[in-house]
Amino acid sequence: xxxxxxxxRDIEFLLYDVYDAETHYQKIGAEEASRDMLSAIxxxxxxxxxxxxxxxxxxxxxxxxxxxxxxxxxxTGFKEAYQQYVENGWGALASPVEHGxxxxxxxxxxxxxxxxGTANWSWSMYPGLSHGARATIDLHGTxxxxxxxxxxxxxxxxxxxxxxxxxxxxxxxxxxxxxAEENADGSYAITGTKIFISAGEHDMxxxxxxxxxxxxxxxxxxxxxxxxxxVPKVLPDGTRNDVKCGSIEHKMGIHxxxxxxxxxxxxxxxxxxxPNKGLNCMFTFMNFARIGTAIQGVASAExxxxxxxxxxxxxxxxxxxxxxxxxxxxxDPIIVHPDVRRMLLTQKSFAEGGRAMIMHLSQLVDIVHSxxxxxxxxxxxxxxxxxxxxxKAFLTEAGLEAANLGVQVFGGHGYIQxxxxxxxxxxxxxxxxxxxxxxxxxxxxxxxxxxxTQGGMLKNFTKIIHKFCKEHDGAKxxxxxxxxxxxxxxxxxxVTMKLGMKAMMNKEEVGGAAYDYLMxxxxxxxxxxxARMAMEAQNKIAAGEKDGFYKAKLDTARFYFxxxxxxxxxxxxxxxxxxxTLMAMSEEEFQYL
Numbered sequence: 001x002x003x004x005x006x007x008x009r010d011i012e013f014l015l016y017d018v019y020d021a022e023t024h025y026q027k028i029g030a031e032e033a034s035r036d037m038l039s040a041i042x043x044x045x046x047x048x049x050x051x052x053x054x055x056x057x058x059x060x061x062x063x064x065x066x067x068x069x070x071x072x073x074x075x076t077g078f079k080e081a082y083q084q085y086v087e088n089g090w091g092a093l094a095s096p097v098e099h100g101x102x103x104x105x106x107x108x109x110x111x112x113x114x115x116x117g118t119a120n121w122s123w124s125m126y127p128g129l130s131h132g133a134r135a136t137i138d139l140h141g142t143x144x145x146x147x148x149x150x151x152x153x154x155x156x157x158x159x160x161x162x163x164x165x166x167x168x169x170x171x172x173x174x175x176x177x178x179x180a181e182e183n184a185d186g187s188y189a190i191t192g193t194k195i196f197i198s199a200g201e202h203d204m205x206x207x208x209x210x211x212x213x214x215x216x217x218x219x220x221x222x223x224x225x226x227x228x229x230x231v232p233k234v235l236p237d238g239t240r241n242d243v244k245c246g247s248i249e250h251k252m253g254i255h256x257x258x259x260x261x262x263x264x265x266x267x268x269x270x271x272x273x274x275p276n277k278g279l280n281c282m283f284t285f286m287n288f289a290r291i292g293t294a295i296q297g298v299a300s301a302e303x304x305x306x307x308x309x310x311x312x313x314x315x316x317x318x319x320x321x322x323x324x325x326x327x328x329x330x331x332d333p334i335i336v337h338p339d340v341r342r343m344l345l346t347q348k349s350f351a352e353g354g355r356a357m358i359m360h361l362s363q364l365v366d367i368v369h370s371x372x373x374x375x376x377x378x379x380x381x382x383x384x385x386x387x388x389x390x391x392k393a394f395l396t397e398a399g400l401e402a403a404n405l406g407v408q409v410f411g412g413h414g415y416i417q418x419x420x421x422x423x424x425x426x427x428x429x430x431x432x433x434x435x436x437x438x439x440x441x442x443x444x445x446x447x448x449x450x451x452x453t454q455g456g457m458l459k460n461f462t463k464i465i466h467k468f469c470k471e472h473d474g475a476k477x478x479x480x481x482x483x484x485x486x487x488x489x490x491x492x493x494x495v496t497m498k499l500g501m502k503a504m505m506n507k508e509e510v511g512g513a514a515y516d517y518l519m520x521x522x523x524x525x526x527x528x529x530x531a532r533m534a535m536e537a538q539n540k541i542a543a544g545e546k547d548g549f550y551k552a553k554l555d556t557a558r559f560y561f562x563x564x565x566x567x568x569x570x571x572x573x574x575x576x577x578x579x580x581t582l583m584a585m586s587e588e589e590f591q592y593l
Contacts, residue, residue, distance in 0.1 A: 072203065190214050246260075251430075291391065309344055343409050469489065476538065
């Protein structure tokens, strides 16, 4: 398994050089998030992730979770690491002070989430899901519910889950069957089965708070008839609730996290929010989880890159075509070969570009949750809504590609369990499915966020890119990047208009174009973040900085623009070619082998 080293330098570059975190935190009223405090938090977080949970990553994968009638046992060391996490207050970092949290902005918590997720994704999911449960109760719960559940969730003494999926329905929640019937005391009896519930049962905390979607009697059909409930494993009075884990899934990856079948047999639940508005309330949890899943894409790319880079420097194979580079050895290290560099730079560009995207989204979350001007908050909320499906789908697809490239750099050794590279692929594979598949996110982006707003949400972002390109037109060192980005930015609007016209003639065109539109959008969006990082790196170099970090950043940006960003053109051509080749074949024709 690759030895994880937290990318502290890159995180601080983004915080202070690219995103001016100090000004950002002052603007949202979080002055306590000073540079000294953040540096200390990041350093200690890096130490915890590198020394405590990273060593459990491979062993946790090999041991996995164990189910019995009494519950689920997590891999050796997971429980002890979690107790240390709780004792050190990591779970309370970005939680409200009134519920025992430290009151720091969400963006600070996201930094720790990335480091923990890269070090050990399976372990990080246990506390990670609790943040979503906490946010949902905080925003939609009653004062009594907040008093009962939030302090324990914030401290980490209790963990949380979200229970959506059922055996007969995945993303189509409108057909869920779990029912909720009111009890005499005002609580509800929840009956039904939920599947694929991550961290649904485990031995790391004394209680698990399930956030559950169910239907009230006589509720409208479809998504308009869904309500949301708190269903704790242990009730507030200390009695065991009638919710049990019936089994755990035997999965391709993330073996250290229990993916559970949860049976609710008249379990006592408590309504959150208005009746039949559960899906609206649940989006608090789901949107939080989508950003969390986007972080998994970055984590997969980063960990695989770190492993592949170390191996490429050490592994000797063949001689460089331009001449011997390692005269004292029998062969040259494979990092000298252009194709190996192509793979390493692809991983690096996805990891660092994705980190820049996540940090921007994190600051938007901060603004939405702050007391800034209402118009600024509205703009941040719309940008976040537009960028979230891109981040979730594009970054996870990119992370999976990077993980596969890590195996390829290792060659045959990459396919062998002991090296740990194949585990990253297995763990990463679920990320493109979690919280809505790439196809679902693509439909959300093109259908709801772009076409249903008449391009309004898209224009909010393309105006930002246009302003950046205009301000830096002719900038030394990055002029070709700015020119390319400006051209693609204009093209983005033109392509969208063409798709809108097609959709007016046939709504199925949206489904036919959606995936390619999202990937096209993702490459351009990442191009914007790379241009921003390149500009800051160039400014540092121009100011006389000799640190190789900035040259590496600039070189990686040039690679992205020259070798990765051209992929956008292929997606453009594919989506504009229309629906015909997708729908021409009859269902009967698919059977011919």
